[in-house]
Amino acid sequence: MPSIELRTVIPGPKSDALMHRRVAAVPRGPAHATPVFAAKAEGAVVEDVDGNKFIDFAGGIGCVNVGHRSPRILSAVQTQLEKFIHTCFSVAPYESYVELAEKLNALVPGHFPKKTLLVNTGAEAVENAIKIARNYTKRPAIVCFEDAFHGRTMLGMSLTSKTNPYKAGFAPFASDIYRVPFAYCYRCSYSLEYPSCKVFCAAHIEDTFKRVVAADSIAAIIVEPILGEGGFVTPPPEFLPMLQAICRRHGILLIADEVQTGIGRTGAMFACEKFGIEPDILITAKSLGAGLPIGSVTGRAEIMDAPGRGALGGTFTGNPLACAAGLAVIEELRNGRLMERAVELGDRFERRSRQWQKRWAIVGDSRGMGAMRAIELVRSRETREPAKEETEKVVQYCYEHGLLTISAGSYGNVLRILVPLVITGDQFDEGLGVIEAALASVCGSREPAGMHTA
Numbered sequence: 001m002p003s004i005e006l007r008t009v010i011p012g013p014k015s016d017a018l019m020h021r022r023v024a025a026v027p028r029g030p031a032h033a034t035p036v037f038a039a040k041a042e043g044a045v046v047e048d049v050d051g052n053k054f055i056d057f058a059g060g061i062g063c064v065n066v067g068h069r070s071p072r073i074l075s076a077v078q079t080q081l082e083k084f085i086h087t088c089f090s091v092a093p094y095e096s097y098v099e100l101a102e103k104l105n106a107l108v109p110g111h112f113p114k115k116t117l118l119v120n121t122g123a124e125a126v127e128n129a130i131k132i133a134r135n136y137t138k139r140p141a142i143v144c145f146e147d148a149f150h151g152r153t154m155l156g157m158s159l160t161s162k163t164n165p166y167k168a169g170f171a172p173f174a175s176d177i178y179r180v181p182f183a184y185c186y187r188c189s190y191s192l193e194y195p196s197c198k199v200f201c202a203a204h205i206e207d208t209f210k211r212v213v214a215a216d217s218i219a220a221i222i223v224e225p226i227l228g229e230g231g232f233v234t235p236p237p238e239f240l241p242m243l244q245a246i247c248r249r250h251g252i253l254l255i256a257d258e259v260q261t262g263i264g265r266t267g268a269m270f271a272c273e274k275f276g277i278e279p280d281i282l283i284t285a286k287s288l289g290a291g292l293p294i295g296s297v298t299g300r301a302e303i304m305d306a307p308g309r310g311a312l313g314g315t316f317t318g319n320p321l322a323c324a325a326g327l328a329v330i331e332e333l334r335n336g337r338l339m340e341r342a343v344e345l346g347d348r349f350e351r352r353s354r355q356w357q358k359r360w361a362i363v364g365d366s367r368g369m370g371a372m373r374a375i376e377l378v379r380s381r382e383t384r385e386p387a388k389e390e391t392e393k394v395v396q397y398c399y400e401h402g403l404l405t406i407s408a409g410s411y412g413n414v415l416r417i418l419v420p421l422v423i424t425g426d427q428f429d430e431g432l433g434v435i436e437a438a439l440a441s442v443c444g445s446r447e448p449a450g451m452h453t454a
């Protein structure tokens, strides 16, 4: 039985009416990938206020790796609700915060003692990681990457690459931030080819220390192991180990921003495990709370202890409901089945998208790791001109036909999937079928003959 059920044209009348109220009451700043208002969500299906059912390939931007309303999470949060909702960890601390810190200390890669600070969001995790790194190293500068995304707060935005809509009009930005090219092989900043390039982009950072900012003034290099909002750009295997070696050579801390790659998405608890690196600080958020707001900063104990008493914290940081959810998420992932599922889903997407690539020139690149997968759409295979409008049309076709998807990329031409890992095989294939039909519609051809589900 198909999971997609459409009772109205999309958006339906109730969503439409709510959108009118939304336009009048809420600033235009927060944009929407789809015009449908949610009423319920379960597993990998979202139902809107008009009774339409959508398969969810967006997962609230990668926040529900364990699925919507996973029974284990519901029960943990309900149990906590019966006890207390908030005392503030800085006033009357509670065990669940400490327990979640202990669990993350054990799970985050690194054969050294660790400590964890809990916060509310990814951006807040970024802010705190940078504060801690500066405090520990007594150095001011931070190196980050082109096409990176680290949030919308002042420091997060300053570290973020994409100008529009994230940065335009919001200057001045935080100082002492230096940006270098990421290993975006499909659009190499140095016009080189992997592997003959010998991962020049990583090696060239040594040159940046001579010509742009001295290594001994750099507190940290912050990197997403796979670019998230930047378009699921997956670096070659050598890139992150090379970065780690450079950091170690110069006493620079390596901060891995695993807000989007973390919590099972890539087929490991953390993408750093896949690349064989042990960052000094690793941050998470998104799927750690299965939809409840929580973020974490885990790092070497001596680094995390650098800021003094009262120097870190916040009213809601490590909220008890979010801690209960975080502990249940870790329990849910403990047996490794969802991570295996991430790999299976990724392989399925990979196989299907390679067929699309053969069929339609618009599918320029297919990439990712585990269930963090994307296709990059281009107007021409030769020029690789980004196909932004076409990508928007694909997203629109998808939601009009019962699939929630989102785009990404500095050029807005990447279609990414952040599907809940609990999705069934049938639901996943149904969703891939909608993307396929969307591509056929945008490319002006019939649904390709002879294509079968993986």
Ligand SMILES: Cc1ncc(COP(=O)(O)O)c(C=O)c1O
Residues within 6 Å of the ligand: 061, 121, 122, 123, 124, 126, 149, 150, 151, 152, 224, 228, 229, 257, 258, 259, 260, 285, 286
């Ligand atoms: C890699 C990365 N870092 C930081 C953030 C910011 O997280 P939040 O939106 O929870 O502040 C995001 C959000 O998409 C992200 O993908």
